[in-house]
Structures are given as structure tokens and as C-alpha cells.
Amino acid sequence: MDAQTLTYVFVFLTFGLYIGIAIWSRAGSTNEFYVAGGGVHPVANGMATAADWMSAASFISMAGIIAFMGYDGTVYLMGWTGGYVILALLLAPYLRKFGEFTVPDFIGTRYYSSAARIVAVVSLIAISFTYIAGQMRGVGIVFSQFLDIPITWGVIVGMAVVFMYAVLGGMKGITYTQVAQYCVLIFAYLVPAIFISILITGIPIPQIGLGAEVNDGSGLSVLDKLDATLVDLGFAPYTDGSKSKIDVFAITMALMIGTAGLPHVIVRFFTVPKVSDARRSAGYALLFIALLYTTAPAVGAFARLNFVDTVHNTQYTEVAGWFKSWEDIGLIGWQDKNGDGRIQYHPGAPFEGNPTYAESRNPDGSRAVTNTPTDASNEVYVDRDIMVLANPEIAALPAWVIALVAAGGLAAALSTAAGLLLVISTSVSHDLIKKTFARGLSDKKELLAARISAALAIVIAGYFGIYPFGFVAQVVAFAFGLAAASLFPAILLGIFDKRMNTQGAIAGMIAGLAFTLYYIAYFKAIAPELNTAEHWWFGISPEGIGMLGALLNFVVAITVSRFTAPVPDQVLDLIEHIRVPKGVERPHDH
16 A cells, blocks of 8 residues: 555544544543543553653654754753653642642642632643644644645644544543553654664664764764765754854753643643652653653754755655655745756755745646745755654655654644643633632533533634644744743742742732743744844743743742732641641641
């Protein structure tokens, strides 16, 4: 069978598995819908957490960023993995011991305030919808390419699948679906990486292959060969960084503390039976995550080397098979400026504006490009989000590997999308409706409200997928910045600062969220022409501004709390309860 047919088979089988699991594990109560009944095994929860956390940004876009940014792209690796350690050590066990359903639940109870709960819900929705925009774009890209349908319809099909297992199964259905999705996505990521590592270096372990010699007789290592190749074409060396130290530090910190504040990851630790299980599942998740994250740098380097070797100075007819399929959906493009029939790949923009070739075709199918060339030497436009997905085609791997990657990309995007949709729906139904505006709501009506909220969230998420505002990992980085600036300080101070009160928490969250949102919106939407290092505050890019937002949150929260009313005694008892391990006597117990 060809790659197209195999892709249909693989996607159909995996979607059937996901929907089957959702029907089998259909939630029958709010406890099952919100936290899967609190009975998930640590290993299963670790796999589900890994799938929830390793989104389309991890599977599709991260290696693409590393492929094109080189050294600078490693901030995503450092930030996301370091943040998970912070989450596992500083937050997860305490939040599990707290024992409620959601992050706004913790903030509302800890800060004894409906207003604090509402601010937390607003922050959560801003974070989650920013994050989910990247996931739905990933779904659209995969469906559009591998199932040969428009991106819009790809997003709609993805919405329908997520609706089935998120709305029906809730957290219970999502948890066991994510276990299956982790198995699919990690297998789909590692198999082509192993194949390509063997092709380039003869070594089947990509992590080792990255530092090995290329088997072309040159005697150069992969990174040395990549550096030399790119410099010859006019690019900066792959292993050199162009970002300033302050921006690298800011982005890394924003991603780290943003990871620790992500509500859809935090809620996973409410699903295990005991506090000790929360720690165990965090450890398992880190192990499962490491399988992909230690492979990503190798995939990025191999992809860039393969792309250059395959495309540059090559007759278009030799690569037209895979090239044209991506060209038709506007994610890669070529204009033969010198008329020699060969593809020239150099630095510089090949066209002025966005080369969406799918919308610029003559009736006979020939190109009708009207964009003006802006660089005489470069003839290629390539979207970094395609690199992982196109890598097997570029390397001419078997058709079943191409189909497997398609299924893996969808698993990564849909698993995270489902987790995000669930935290949105539970925050609306549980925190806004049940705990704030309709306190007498029955369990049955609350469950209905949660499902309706999930359905509405899916529609909004689909809109963001059809009309995205950035490449996948960049959009996700903004979500981490918002989480860093809003929820993380409130959660951390809620656990470790007994003096932190309602007024401080609310003021800090509003200040951090408003500042970060404005900064990102200003440079990305209001004045994108000023989005350069000389115009950034302290040289910090929009991707790293969450760090400053978090610092502002901490300063405002601590300052306001010291000049306002002290925390009530019952809240101090709650803090003691979640901080002291079970079986340990507190001093005032005697």
C-alpha cells in the first residue's frame, strides 16, 4: 500500500482506539469527569501526563525550531524539562494533598475568596486557549497533508474526535486515551529518528548519532558537517547562538515556571490515589518525556542536514513528489528565479508576504505566483512546522513510517487539546457555576454544565486552529509565559507563604497577567514591525516576557499582602495540613 492509504488505515485504527476507550471509560459522575475518580495508577498517570504535556509543539514543532534555530532552539528543551522538575518537586504533592478538582479551586479556597477564584479562571482560560491554538494548528497541518483535505476540514475532523472522548469520557476517558496516545506518539517519533540516524551515521541510537561521524567519508561529525554546510550557503553556523544571554535566560525561566503553572498538567496529579503516588507519577512522566526530549536535538539536526542535502542545487523534478504535496498547502514553496530548474536554498526571504501557493494556482494547476522576489539568491520558503512530518519523506523512508508519523502527530496534538479543553470546561462548570454563581447545583446538572462547556470550548479552539496566530511552538511559548506570570506565583506563594492573603494574590495575578498579555499583544499584533531586540524591554523577547511578568506578580503580591489584613486561622491550618507529611505531628498538636 502507498503512504496515503496506509495513513488512512493508521489514523482510522488509532482514532477507533481512542473513541473506543472513551466509550468504555465514560464518566458517570463529576468525580470521574474531573479527576478520573482519583484512582489512576502512577505508571498510567505518568504516561498520560507525558502525552498531555508533550503537545504538537513537542512532537511537530520543537525539532523544527531546533533544525532552523540551532543552538538558540535549545531554550525550549531546557525550559520545558526544567519546569517539569519544578512542578514535580515544589507543587504536585502539595496540590494532591489539598485534594480538590482544579487549580482555581485551590486558589479560591486557599485565598478564601470568590474573586480570587474568578481571576484564576480568567487566567486559566487565557492560558488554555492560547495553548490550544497551537494544538489545533498542528491537527490541521497533519490532516491537510496526510489525508489530502483542506486545513479547515482537518481542524473540524480533529474537533469531532476530541469531542467524542473529552465530552463523553471526561478526565477518566482522557486519561486512558492519553496512555494509548503516548504509546502511539513515542513510537512514531522514535522509529523515523532511528532510521535516519542509521542512514546518516550508521548508529541506531539518535542521541549517540548526533555526536557521531557522518558516514560520507568526510570524517566530520554531524554538527561539524551541518555547520560547514550552512556556512557555505551563507547561513550562520548551526552551533552558534544569536540570542542575547538575557533573552535566553528569560525564555528558559518563563518556560520553566510556566510549565509548573500549567493547569492541564497540574490537574493530572489530582487523579492518583495518594500523595506519594503523585511523586511517583511525576517521576514516571519525566522518564517517558525524556525519551522524546533527548531525541529531539538529533531529529532537528538530521532534518536540517537532510533538507539541505536533498533540496539545495537539486532539479525540482527530482524532489517534486514530496515537495509538491507540501507546496500545495502553502507550507513550502519554490520560485525558479534564475530559470535553471534547480532549487537554490540560501538565507533571505524568497517572496514578499506569505507564499500560500495553494491559493495562487491557475485553473490548469500551474503556479500563479504574484509575490515579488526579495532576495535574488534564495528560492525556497519552508515552514519550520513541517520538518518532523516531512522528514521521513525527505529521507525516502518506507511508506508505513510516513503513515506512523502522521498518526503520532495527531496523537500528540489531540492528547494535549483534550486535556486543555477539560480544564477549561471544569473551571467553568465547577469553579464559576457550582462554586460561585449556582452553589446549590446538583451533581447531575454540574456534569451537564461541564459537557456543554467542553463542547463550546472545542468550537472556540477550532476557530483558533483555522485562524492561527503563529507557528505552533511560538504560540505555545506565549501560553507558558501567561502561566508563569499569573498562576505559578499564586500557587507557590499559597503553599509556602503563610502571610499571602486574598488582596495580595488577586493584585499579583492581575498585574502579572495584564502586563504579559499587553507585552505579547503589542509586539505580535499592535506593532509587529517593532518586534526586534532594540525595542524589547531589557532585551527580552515576547517569548521570555513571562519571567518579568512573574517577578511583577511576586513583588505586587508580597507587597500588598504585607499592608492588608492577615490570613484567617482556618486558612493557616489548611496550609499546615498540605505542607506537613501524613503521620507527622505539628507542634501545636500537643
